[in-house]
Structures are given as structure tokens and as C-alpha cells.
Amino acid sequence: MWGVYMLNKEKIKELEAFATKIRIETIKALGNLGFGHVGGSFSIADTLAVLYGEVMNIDPSNPRWEDRDWLICSKGHSGPAVYSALALKGYFPVEDLMTINKPGTRYPSHCDRNLTTGVDMTTGSLGQGSSLAVGVALGHKLDKKDNYTYLILGDGEIQEGQVWEAVSYAAHAQLDNLIAFVDYNKKQLDGFLVDINKPFSISGKFESFGWHAQDVDGHDIEAIYDAIQIAKKAKGKPSVIVLDTVKGKGWNYCETAPSNHHITISKEQMEDALLELNKKLEEVMG
Ligand SMILES: Cc1ncc(C[n+]2csc(CCOP(=O)(O)OP(=O)(O)O)c2C)c(N)n1
Ligand SMILES: [Mg+2]
Secondary structure (H helix, E strand, O other): OOOOOOOOHHHHHHHHHHHHHHHHHHHHHHHHHOEEOHHHHHHOHHHHHHHHHHHOOOOOOOOOOOOOOEEEEOOHHHHHHHHHHHHHHOOOOHHHHHHOOOOOOOOOOOOOOOOOOOOOOOOOOOOHHHHHHHHHHHHHHHOOOOOOEEEEEEOOHHHOHHHHHHHHHHHHOOOOOEEEEEEEOOEEOOEEHHHHOOOOOHHHHHHHOOOEEEEEEOOOHHHHHHHHHHHHHOOOOOEEEEEEOOOOOOOHHHHHOOOOOOEEOOHHHHHHHHHHHHHHHHHHHO
């Protein structure tokens, strides 16, 4: 089924490398700090690579370009992965990432559009990004503009009632310029969703609210890309892509740690992660 939109092999390789580099820069920055939200940053890296590396209409030299597509990372604690993607795209120097979450930084723990070049929306209070994304997408519709708005939600985050108010209105307003992702990594801050607040069918819930919905492997570059192309064809409806992911993906220690939402990172652990990720990068580059 996937592969219908034919990303060529070279591009897939490039995007896989980009996703790995996002993880590498993220762990370097958070490792330097000594702690951070590694789990949720790593689970969304492949989607960020597809969006910033291929799909989004952006101009890093003109971050507030009015024809750009918008990315709203509503699970704002995954900011480090977003910043890494932006730095690698040339919005600002990669070295700047080493100031993440330090006093006076332009790269806070959670996304802030007033501080970070290329960040389209301030987020961090879970749920709020959904309403903000609906406002942005509606604004573009009213202005008769073609910009897409991409929204990234956490699977724990969607327990917030605000998300469903936004989801309901987005369908009513027929916001087919809004494409949401749910990072279905099965874990929230303090454990597994099934133990805390069972999600049932996430795509089914969105469908029942009038959205077009798809379930994809959130670590398969080609599948993510194809799902976005399919979403764009669903006219008159907003779309959701539920990403089947692993929290901490790409670093075995983090993937298997029982608690991997916000972790401390020793120098040795950072080196362990970099060894694994650099090996992956070499494999991808062949
Ligand atoms: C309104 C609100 N409540 C609580 C928090 C604290 N918090 C930050 S991340 C998080 C868990 C989010 O889980 P999930 O959405 O699954 O994110 P991911 O697994 O992708 O890290 C919580 C409770 C918050 N940021 N905002
Ligand atoms: Mg989660």
C-alpha cells in the first residue's frame, strides 16, 4: 500500500539520515544539559524529518514568510527535536542548540515562537496547540491562502478536553488545510496509556468527529510521506495521521527504560546514545 506516491530511494535515504541527525543533535544538546524530554523528542523525529525535509513549503532564510506552511508542536516538551530539525535546515547555527534550557537561551524546554527563529507557535500547556492550530488554519482559509498547518499532538495530551473542542470545530469549519499527527507512543508522563486512561481507537475517535483518519508506522519515512499525500486529497475535512511509534525510538536504553518521559543523561549515557545513532547513520548512508 505504501510507496504509492513514490518518494525515490535517494530521498528516503536522505530523510532517514535527517531523522537520525535530529536525534543526534537532540541528545547532544540534552546530554550537555544533563536531562530532558528524550522519549517524546525521539518518537516524533521521523515525522519532523518528513515535514521539514520534504513536505513543508518553507524558507529558512525567511522564517515568517507569509506563504509558508506552519508546524505547531502542541506537545511542546518535544521542542528539542523541533529545534534540531530547524537548526539542521539552517534557521540558526547548530551550535546554538548547546544552550537548550539554560538561562538566557533562545531554545527553552518548550516551544516559544517569540524566542526561537522558525518556531511558529508557543506551546507546552498540553491541549492548547490544538485550538491554536485551528485558529491558524481558519485564518488561512478566510484569507483564501493555500498554507497548510501541521499539528503534532501527544497520545497522552489528547486526554485534554480542549483537544476535542478544537477537533469538533475543525470538522465543522471543513479545515482541509489542517493535518494533525498523534504521536501514539503508548506512554504519557507517568506510565502506559492503557493503565492510566485507555485510548481505545484514536483514529476511530477522530473519524467520529468528522475527520479523515489514517493509522501509519510512525518510524517509516515512506509511509508517513504517503499518508500526508493521502490526507491532502481528503477535501472538505481535516485529517489526522495516527503515528504508531516507540517512545525513545533510536536509543535502545531509552526505548526500554520503564520511565522514559523526562530522563537524566550522564556523559556515558550520551556517548552510548551517540554510538548507536552514529552507527544507524552509517547504515543509512550505506
Ligand atoms: C496542561 C498540562 N498538564 C500537564 C503537563 C505536564 N506534562 C508535560 S508532558 C506530559 C505528558 C504528555 O504525554 P504525551 O502527550 O503522551 O507526550 P509524549 O509521550 O509524546 O512525550 C505532561 C503530563 C503539561 N505540560 N500541560
Ligand atoms: Mg505519549
